[in-house]
Amino acid sequence: MTFSRSIKIAPSILSADFADFGREIEAIEDQGCDWVHVDVMDGHFVPNLTFGPPLCKAIRPHITTVMDVHLMIAPVDPYIDAFAEAGADIITAHLEAGPHPHRTLQAIRATGKKAGLALNPGTPVEAVIPLLDLTDLICVMTVNPGFGGQSFIAGQLVQIRRLKALIGDRPIHIEVDGGVDPATAPLVAEAGADVLVAGSAVFRGGSVEAPEKYGANIRAIRESANAALHLAA
Ligand code: DX5
Ligand code: ZN
Numbered sequence: 001m002t003f004s005r006s007i008k009i010a011p012s013i014l015s016a017d018f019a020d021f022g023r024e025i026e027a028i029e030d031q032g033c034d035w036v037h038v039d040v041m042d043g044h045f046v047p048n049l050t051f052g053p054p055l056c057k058a059i060r061p062h063i064t065t066v067m068d069v070h071l072m073i074a075p076v077d078p079y080i081d082a083f084a085e086a087g088a089d090i091i092t093a094h095l096e097a098g099p100h101p102h103r104t105l106q107a108i109r110a111t112g113k114k115a116g117l118a119l120n121p122g123t124p125v126e127a128v129i130p131l132l133d134l135t136d137l138i139c140v141m142t143v144n145p146g147f148g149g150q151s152f153i154a155g156q157l158v159q160i161r162r163l164k165a166l167i168g169d170r171p172i173h174i175e176v177d178g179g180v181d182p183a184t185a186p187l188v189a190e191a192g193a194d195v196l197v198a199g200s201a202v203f204r205g206g207s208v209e210a211p212e213k214y215g216a217n218i219r220a221i222r223e224s225a226n227a228a229l230h231l232a233a
Contacts, residue, residue, distance in 0.1 A: 001066060001089060001114065003171040005194045007225045009218050010035035010068050010175070012199035013059075014050065014148045021055075023208040025062040031215030032222075035066040037177070037197045040083075042073035045097055046146035053082035060087035068195075070118060070177065072145050073097065076104050084111035092116025092139055092175075095127055105134035116175070120145065121153050125163040135172055137195070138163060142188070143178025148199040152179025157191045164192030182220040186228030196225060 011033050016024035025036055038056060043049035056069060069088040073079065074097040083091050091108045095101050095117055108115035116137035117128060121144055128138055140160050143150040156176075163174060176193040181201035188196060198221055206213030 008034035010037040010197045011202040012037040014039040015199035015203040022062045027211035035068045038069045045074040046072040048146045053086040056086035090114040094118045137173040139175040152184045160191035182224040185225040189225035190228040
């Protein structure tokens, strides 16, 4: 994975048909997504339950782009090796998931995978300052984690801008997650985000039988983000 700040669209399979993940993933990749975002929820750190390492292992062969695993679990450390073995390219833990984020990031990096740090809306971005050298990606939640289809928290835009300034030229991706669609994508791109996670806005109105709608949704998000950066679509 070479680092670039170009806008990347990462559909969240939380909004896909759980009974057909393989074909859903192939469909969004065929339709032009850049990464595949995988939301792991434990029913403890967040009030919802999704899936774990076995499901990640099962879908890995269907992912040819980047497997971006978002861990909404606490504790995290006991599961890092299992998600690495399952084939994650990026393993993102929440800063709020435990008392030792520095140790958690070290453990992720020790598996050879990219290390990500996610921040809930209530957490000031300055909390990442002592961790920047251990981080390849910082995910700014733009909803309270746990569900797809929620409204975008506009108050997080100032946090994204502050984070962008903190990061400077370091090769660290700024990911935003929650409520991203063609209306909010320009706002987060202009604020400094380069990885745009989108669940409901990508999968809405499409299916594995009619994947063209996925493509149209992905393009609409990418074009509106690039337009905000005055870049060609
Ligand atoms: C929420 C997850 C998100 C979610 C985004 O906790 O981390 O990735 O699936 O879904 P939308 O884009 O529908 O808000
Ligand atoms: Zn997520």
